Amino acid sequence: MYTVLVIDDSPSMRRIIKDMINEIDEFEVISMAVDAFDAREKIKQYEPDIVxxxxxxxxxxxxxxxxxxxxLHPMPAVVISGESVRGNDIFDDGAVGFIPKPEGGESMISFQKRIKETLLNLTFLLKRYTLKKPKALVSKTKNTNAVEYKIHPDEVIPSTPTRGSGYKLIAIGSSTGGVESLLKVFQNLPENLPPILISQHIPYGFSNSFAHRLNDNSNVNVQEAKDGMLLERGHAYLAPGNMHLTVVKNGLEYKTKLLDTKKVSQHKPSVDVLYRSVNNVIGSSAMAIIMTGMGDDGTIGMKDMFNNNVYTVAQNEISCVVFGMPAKAIKAGAVKDIVHLDDIAQYIIDYSMGKRR
Structure with a gap:
């Protein structure tokens, strides 16, 4: 079951679209919004699979x-509009589908058929884009008072910290606002840095295109991580939107390992899983950065790292789109330095040169 948020200022059109989508077995309208600002709050509240x-x-x-x-919050979006002339442009803006509203006497049956065909054609993408929702959110007879069980990283990757491998590696975690913030950091990074691992909360399908975007705007070679990739200097590895990214040691080499397990700290990829893995394998010679984002993913892992003498950095409040994840880590006493977004690249460079610990 895929949950949908319908955004339209027309009450009658909202009702029509809602009823038509609810007729499709695989989809349910979880809420409706009257404008962009209403939609922003309801996306935070309901975390729909598609809008x-x-x-x-x-x-x-x-x-x-x-x-x-x-x-700020990449997710599958279908435009349903009367402005058919915008049909091609909106794909460049990030939409995955376009459905013109009825015009010229078109019947509602025809309109409903186009909605159904479009959404069903997107299911193969949605299977990759979306993280599975708790039953409380997707059931037609959902219990709105149900609470999602929050998976602790211990259930996926137990804590076995390494005191110090001597191997330099940078682990970055981010969420809401992270796309543009990471771009700003990577635009200022030089070649030949230690390997960088990134866990950004982003749907699968968007993660690969975002990796290409980072790569095109940086001297660092950025790619979406695949299982078993050799970690190399001057390279960065972005977690796919449906897998946890971890690191393993194989002889004298360090490689990526993807985990297709439960969501941890309500996310997959999870920053906590990345940090826990880096702490276990790399230990105190690593650097960990937590950036803009909602919630507390990363706090547990970063606290473990801080206690293990890993160099931990948080983005400061004034430069965050959402001061959630960094604030939680700071409050937990898990952060050594609090840094403006504009300065994060220099801190990475300084760490790579042994100037910061």
Whole structure:
């Protein structure tokens, strides 16, 4: 079952789209929003698998909202609009589908058929884009008072810290706002840095294109991580949107290992899993950075790292889009340095040269 947020300023059109989507067995409208600002709050509240967006909306038009969504919280989006002339443009803005609203006397049956065909054609992508939702969110008879069980990293990767391998590695965790923030950091990084591992909360399908975008805007060779990749200087490895990224030692070499297990700290990929792995394998010679994001993913792993003398850094409040994950890590006493986004690249360079510990 895939959950949908319908965004449209017309009450009648919201109701029509909702009823039509709810007729499709694989989909359920979990909520509706009247404009972009309402949608932003409901995306945070309900974490839908997919959103439908109208272009003509008050306060902020759908195109601007779509671009902001792809920048700050990438997720599958289908535009349902009367502006058919925008049909090609919206794919460049990040949409995965476009459905024109009925015009010229088109029947509602025909409109419903187009909605159904579009959404069903996207299921093969949604299987990769989405993390499985707890039953409380997807059941047609859901219990709204149900609480999702939060998986601790111990259930996926037990803590066995290494005191010091002498191997330099940078682990970065980020979420909401991380896409643009990571771009800003990587644009200022030089070649030949120690390997960088990144766990950014992002749906699978977007992660590969984001890795290419980072690569195109950086001197670092960035790629979406695959299982068993040899970690090399001057390279960065981004966790796929549906797998945990970890590191393993194989003889004298260090390689990526992807884990297809439960969500940890409510996420997959999880920053906690990445940090726990780095602490276990690399230990005190590593550097860990926690950046903008909602929630507390990364706090457990970073606290373990801090206690193991890993060099830990958090993005400061003023430069965060959402001061959630860094704030939680700071409050837990897991952070050595608190740094403005503009300075994170220099801190990485300094660490690589042995100037920061």
């Amino acid at each position: 439908t967006i109208d272009i003509n909306m008050p306060k902020m038009n759908g195109v601007v909202f779509l671009r902001n969504l792809m920048r």
